[in-house]
Amino acid sequence: MPTDRRSLFAAAGAAATLAALPAGQAAAQAAAADNPSFFRFRVGGLTATVLLDGIAVRQNPGEGFVRNADRATVEASLRAQGLPTGRITNFFCVVALETPRGIVLFDSGTGGQLAPTARGILPAMQAAGLDPARVTTIAMTHFHADHISGLTDAAGTALFPNAEVVVPEAEWAFWNDPATASRSAQAVQNIQRRFAAYQGRVRQVASTAEIAPGIRGVPTPGHTPGHTSFLVTDGPDSLMVLGDVTNRPEINLVNPGWHVIFDMDAALAETSRRRIFDQIAADRIRAVGYHWPFPANGHVLRAGDGYRLVPAEWLPTA
Amino acid sequence: MPTDRRSLFAAAGAAATLAALPAGQAAAQAAAADNPSFFRFRVGGLTATVLLDGIAVRQNPGEGFVRNADRATVEASLRAQGLPTGRITNFFCVVALETPRGIVLFDSGTGGQLAPTARGILPAMQAAGLDPARVTTIAMTHFHADHISGLTDAAGTALFPNAEVVVPEAEWAFWNDPATASRSAQAVQNIQRRFAAYQGRVRQVASTAEIAPGIRGVPTPGHTPGHTSFLVTDGPDSLMVLGDVTNRPEINLVNPGWHVIFDMDAALAETSRRRIFDQIAADRIRAVGYHWPFPANGHVLRAGDGYRLVPAEWLPTA
Numbered sequence: 001m002p003t004d005r006r007s008l009f010a011a012a013g014a015a016a017t018l019a020a021l022p023a024g025q026a027a028a029q030a031a032a033a034d035n036p037s038f039f040r041f042r043v044g045g046l047t048a049t050v051l052l053d054g055i056a057v058r059q060n061p062g063e064g065f066v067r068n069a070d071r072a073t074v075e076a077s078l079r080a081q082g083l084p085t086g087r088i089t090n091f092f093c094v095v096a097l098e099t100p101r102g103i104v105l106f107d108s109g110t111g112g113q114l115a116p117t118a119r120g121i122l123p124a125m126q127a128a129g130l131d132p133a134r135v136t137t138i139a140m141t142h143f144h145a146d147h148i149s150g151l152t153d154a155a156g157t158a159l160f161p162n163a164e165v166v167v168p169e170a171e172w173a174f175w176n177d178p179a180t181a182s183r184s185a186q187a188v189q190n191i192q193r194r195f196a197a198y199q200g201r202v203r204q205v206a207s208t209a210e211i212a213p214g215i216r217g218v219p220t221p222g223h224t225p226g227h228t229s230f231l232v233t234d235g236p237d238s239l240m241v242l243g244d245v246t247n248r249p250e251i252n253l254v255n256p257g258w259h260v261i262f263d264m265d266a267a268l269a270e271t272s273r274r275r276i277f278d279q280i281a282a283d284r285i286r287a288v289g290y291h292w293p294f295p296a297n298g299h300v301l302r303a304g305d306g307y308r309l310v311p312a313e314w315l316p317t318a
Numbered sequence: 319m320p321t322d323r324r325s326l327f328a329a330a331g332a333a334a335t336l337a338a339l340p341a342g343q344a345a346a347q348a349a350a351a352d353n354p355s356f357f358r359f360r361v362g363g364l365t366a367t368v369l370l371d372g373i374a375v376r377q378n379p380g381e382g383f384v385r386n387a388d389r390a391t392v393e394a395s396l397r398a399q400g401l402p403t404g405r406i407t408n409f410f411c412v413v414a415l416e417t418p419r420g421i422v423l424f425d426s427g428t429g430g431q432l433a434p435t436a437r438g439i440l441p442a443m444q445a446a447g448l449d450p451a452r453v454t455t456i457a458m459t460h461f462h463a464d465h466i467s468g469l470t471d472a473a474g475t476a477l478f479p480n481a482e483v484v485v486p487e488a489e490w491a492f493w494n495d496p497a498t499a500s501r502s503a504q505a506v507q508n509i510q511r512r513f514a515a516y517q518g519r520v521r522q523v524a525s526t527a528e529i530a531p532g533i534r535g536v537p538t539p540g541h542t543p544g545h546t547s548f549l550v551t552d553g554p555d556s557l558m559v560l561g562d563v564t565n566r567p568e569i570n571l572v573n574p575g576w577h578v579i580f581d582m583d584a585a586l587a588e589t590s591r592r593r594i595f596d597q598i599a600a601d602r603i604r605a606v607g608y609h610w611p612f613p614a615n616g617h618v619l620r621a622g623d624g625y626r627l628v629p630a631e632w633l634p635t636a
Binding site: 295 | 351352353354355356357358365370372373399400401407435437445611612613617619626628629631632633634635636
């Protein structure tokens with residue numbers, strides 16, 4: 001456990017954030033209108049918990065959300081799948097994996113700082129009995145704001161005082177390139193501010209590295225240059241933490257050739273997408289998608305030119 | 319509020335059951351491995367909560383579970399839908415509707431007395447902040463044991479001390495017919511024992527009666543002779559509480575012509591099933607199925623000769 005001054009401040013920050021939401025208040029909120037925000041399942045002998053950070057609603061997904069499909073095509077597909085065409089809900093779902101060496105988080109959520117409908121993962125962690133101080137590793141799939149902003153509170157204080165942040169080296173290199181800073185000043189500023197709180201505790205890794213026992217990177221570039229998924233294996237069981245390989249499954253899991261506007265290199269993203277879903281479908285690997293409808297996990301079947309998600313069942317006990 | 323001696327005993331029984339699971343213990347159980355067990359959504363200005371009572375697992379659903387489809391056909395259908403063929407999980411999902419006149423429950427669950435994997439609805443009600451003493455109406459779809467056993471604890475004490483039990487008159491007549499008692503002694507004995515705890519508080523209603531403001535019966539006979547669904551309407555919004563019109567959607571919502579062994583008059587059950595799902599699909603009515611995978615609700619689309627469930631999204635706030 002780090003004992004330098006920065007870490008102490010970080011610990012104080014995390015404690016203050018939790019203190020703002022004591023168990024009693026959380027229960028009272030739940031009694032009002034909130035739904036539960038966590039879902040547990042096993043990966044071999046390990047317990048994974050999907051944490052619902054929140055949602056963001058986009059109006060008229062037929063207009064400009066998919067670069068290479070026109071409005072009528074997108075809306076017809078949504079209708080055929082029983083979804084509305086006037087709005088689409090994006091979910092923010094973070095995975096926490098309890099391991100013998102502490103909790104591994106995959107991405108850090110919005111920090112409750114990006115949208116009023118997304119509170120961050122701390123309330124969900126508290127409800128699930130997961131103490132932020134027990135997080136020892138945060139593995140980042142990529143550096144978009146909805147994945148990294150939860151590293152700190154609004155004041156820039158680290159929310160996970162004992163965590164090392166593991167970052168794909170290609171992602172780090174891209175966002176720390178001066179050329180990127182001049183093109184994407186706001187995004188880079190946010191990235192620098194979040195990572196500053198973890199100075200000396202950021203570990204760059206190769207895209208296929210084993211970042212912790214049983215957890216290795218699976219390169220899925222395209223959404224961003226260094227976008228990386230992570231495969232968790234315990235015994236015969238495994239889980240693929242996809243990150244943003246797709247947006248909602250009804251968009252570009254069903255239609256893997258559709259290029260959503262957030263993919264920086266859409267053609268490369270499509271190649272990565274098809275490759276990893278072919279593997280997941282063939283090997284029947286359970287997968288979790290950051291923007292999939294909570295609880296955001298299940299199995300994937302091949303279906304025509306694309307794929308179909310079979311959502312996991314919500315069992316009473318993990 | 320009733321004040322006779324029976325009701326006092328009933329209240330004491332409910333309190334004792336809850337006392338066995340204080341908030342702290344519930345939280346500790348959750349911290350171990352349990353998943354949350356309730357899900358809220360709005361029906362107009364009302365709040366509905368789906369309560370997960372538990373599950374029961376059946377081995378080899380291809381063998382004898384569907385009367386009029388052979389093993390290969392059933393297993394091929396399950397495989398095509400991404401489900402295993404070796405086992406199928408049945409869920410027990412009770413709906414609680416908060417109304418200005420108290421909570422209306424639709425069915426009462428297993429009472430935690432039928433399977434070790436089904437704890438009954440009291441833990442879910444406590445987690446959702448729903449006090450059993452606030453239940454004023456329990457509307458029964460039918461009298462199978464997994465729907466009525468939750469009326470009382472194992473000792474036969476009423477768990478809902480202030481509730482009236484609303485029963486379809488055809489269902490009541492069938493199970494109180496001496497001919498039924500001689501054919502189905504065990505089922506009838508269980509029914510008599512559960513309802514005895516509510517003596518003087520059982521109201522028989524016609525199959526299309528408005529049982530409470532905005533809640534009316536929809537006859538769906540076949541699963542049992544008096545099986546009744548309930549349509550909740552508030553303003554332009556509505557919810558169909560199906561009961562056992564289907565088993566799991568992957569079985570006889572997708573294949574409405576399949577006759578599951580639990581349907582007493584399978585042909586009549588199929589007629590009821592097709593009629594109500596044609597209505598639900600045409601009018602885009604949200605529906606909740608007692609045995610559907612939790613949270614057990616969504617919209618239904620026509621698909622070929624059958625239907626397809628579009629599960630509701632798990633939103634952070636109802």
